[in-house]
Amino acid sequence: MDRPEIVISFSPDLHVFVGRAHRGGESAVRTDGASSLGHVVESLGVPLTEVGELTVDAVEARPSHVPAAGERIAVRGVTRPQRLPGPARFLLDVHLGTLARRLRLLGVDAAYENLDIGDAALAARSAAEERVMLSRDRGLLHRRELWAGAYVYSHRPEEQLTDVLSRFTPPLAPWTRCTACNGELRAATKESVHTALRDGTERTYDVYARCTACDQVYWRGAHHARLTAIVDDAMRAFG
Numbered sequence: 126m127d128r129p130e131i132v133i134s135f136s137p138d139l140h141v142f143v144g145r146a147h148r149g150g151e152s153a154v155r156t157d158g159a160s161s162l163g164h165v166v167e168s169l170g171v172p173l174t175e176v177g178e179l180t181v182d183a184v185e186a187r188p189s190h191v192p193a194a195g196e197r198i199a200v201r202g203v204t205r206p207q208r209l210p211g212p213a214r215f216l217l218d219v220h221l222g223t224l225a226r227r228l229r230l231l232g233v234d235a236a237y238e239n240l241d242i243g244d245a246a247l248a249a250r251s252a253a254e255e256r257v258m259l260s261r262d263r264g265l266l267h268r269r270e271l272w273a274g275a276y277v278y279s280h281r282p283e284e285q286l287t288d289v290l291s292r293f294t295p296p297l298a299p300w301t302r303c304t305a306c307n308g309e310l311r312a313a314t315k316e317s318v319h320t321a322l323r324d325g326t327e328r329t330y331d332v333y334a335r336c337t338a339c340d341q342v343y344w345r346g347a348h349h350a351r352l353t354a355i356v357d358d359a360m361r362a363f364g
């Protein structure tokens with residue numbers, strides 16, 4: 126089969142995904158003559174979840190376009206903030222537990238699988254519950270079933286949180302969600318949770334909430350200083 130040569134360039138924010146040969150501006154690529162532009166971009170390492178505008182000879186194109194010989198393709202990253210087809214809800218893979226707890230701390234709906242249930246099950250859950258799949262696994266982000274997906278660019282939880290908040294700008298409501306299970310919290314009095322408290326806790330701290338899903342009790346206390354700093358930082362930048 127004829128193998129047409131095209132010229133392709135990637136914007137700098139996508140260089141993390143592509144080989145060195147494609148980081149310096151335009152480069153020539155031979156395609157199989159039948160694959161879509163989306164497939165060609167993915168085969169060069171870029172998950173389509175990270176692709177914003179695609180142009181062919183400076184005209185906007187869709188991922189389903191089949192490139193022809195001599196075409197000049199430009200691939201740009203997503204624009205921030207990124208619009209979603211529905212509310213900003215998330216699903217995080219097994220490696221992103223810390224990020225999940227921090228999102229929940231801010232009241233963001235962040236489901237998390239602490240078992241490795243496999244890519245197919247994760248993608249199916251993303252589709253069924255209309256959640257943005259967050260992962261550092263490009264293979265998972267290639268899956269067609271995903272409702273939406275996003276590559277998490279850093280391995281550091283502080284940078285991951287900023288990455289997700291700046292990209293999707295979910296509404297923040299700190300201290301309204303259970304960091305253990307993602308359930309919603311309801312205000313509680315000290316009396317109503319008496320049996321759940323350990324000796325000393327009751328005297329020292331004020332109970333303020335209980336999880337409607339797992340019954341976890343939350344109280345305000347000195348150990349909140351680190352969490353309060355995370356909340357304050359996020360609210361300053363994105364609240």
Ligand SMILES: [Zn+2]
Binds near residue numbers: 337
């Ligand atoms: Zn809970």
